[in-house]
Amino acid sequence: MRADAKRNYDRIVEVAREVFREQGYDASLDEIAKRAGVGPGTLYRHFPTRDALLDAIMQSWVQRVGEATEKALAHEGSARDLLVAWFEEYVRLISVHKGGPAKITSAMGDPDSPIRTKCQVLTDANAKVVERLRDEGALKDGVETLQVCRLIGGVATVADQSDLDETAVRPMLEVVADGLVSS
Amino acid sequence: MRADAKRNYDRIVEVAREVFREQGYDASLDEIAKRAGVGPGTLYRHFPTRDALLDAIMQSWVQRVGEATEKALAHEGSARDLLVAWFEEYVRLISVHKGGPAKITSAMGDPDSPIRTKCQVLTDANAKVVERLRDEGALKDGVETLQVCRLIGGVATVADQSDLDETAVRPMLEVVADGLVSS
DNA sequence: TGCTAAACGGAGACGGTCTCCGTATCGTGG
């Protein structure tokens, strides 16, 4: 990759991260190009689709997922509390910008999604947490890990679209956690 | 209202219902106008915004909500089963077209939404079901009815966006129901 | 330093939204 190409690539990603956070996932790509000081052609050559750009933005995000997983697994307390804590992290992770929860959650299960690998990281992390609780016998039978992702993704999606804050989200996560642990 | 105006109004609503169902809530309004055999100007005069059109489409929907509520309240069986049955109806009701669950769920809590009255009908229906179970002492303490709408709206939203069928949705609704009933 | 492959970037086609205003139609009062 030529030096000028790399410079533009990096700058576009940086600007896009900022603009997506400000305006959501539907922000104008031409505007991102303009703010990055490049022509639209340059942006679309590096990132043929909006999703390709999102994928690049999420490169660094993978690490944050790993850290959050460690933190959740290290949690001391009941299975229910561990679940709630993990769910809160989960929601925070996928709320990268307006439209993020919906985007990421619907990309799960779609093997052709451009952000497939990123979703995989997250579903794997979730599976690790859930499997551990299952091994401890703390969960109901028949709990599918992908279902858990979708449930929490759903909560995060409505929270995103209705501008709910953490105090409104928590009770919903608690309901889901209660519905998962064996009674 | 002049006779020709009413004719066009009705025809637009009818066509819009069809097109939204076929193509989702993001369908082109100019296309709807074209299919209805009117100019864009006519469509936008009757319905200044996309939401105004949605509101008109949902006029007849209110009745279906009423019927579904009756059906749910007449349910014989455990609180948990009643909840699951009602949730399934609820999901069906808000899945009027692609984008419907997200649209309707995010309109709840927004007092300025153009489909406010329609949402009110649904939230009231849900409250009726939930309150009845609460009176029977079948629910956990601290269950907010709006939270329930959001939880189920979330499930419906991911189902809509991931093209899940009923067999995939049901287990998630069961988790929520389990999380709500007192143990 | 000269050359070529690589990258740039902007003009513009396209499709959707929405408005303005000249034209056509309804339906009423004479």
Add this chain to the structure above:
DNA sequence: CCACGATACGGAGACCGTCTCCGTTTAGCA
């Protein structure tokens, strides 16, 4: 029955975002 004013129609076109094509520029090697 018909003329006229109010009402409604509808299409041309401005505007914006997406995305492409291709003439121009530049990096970096020999």
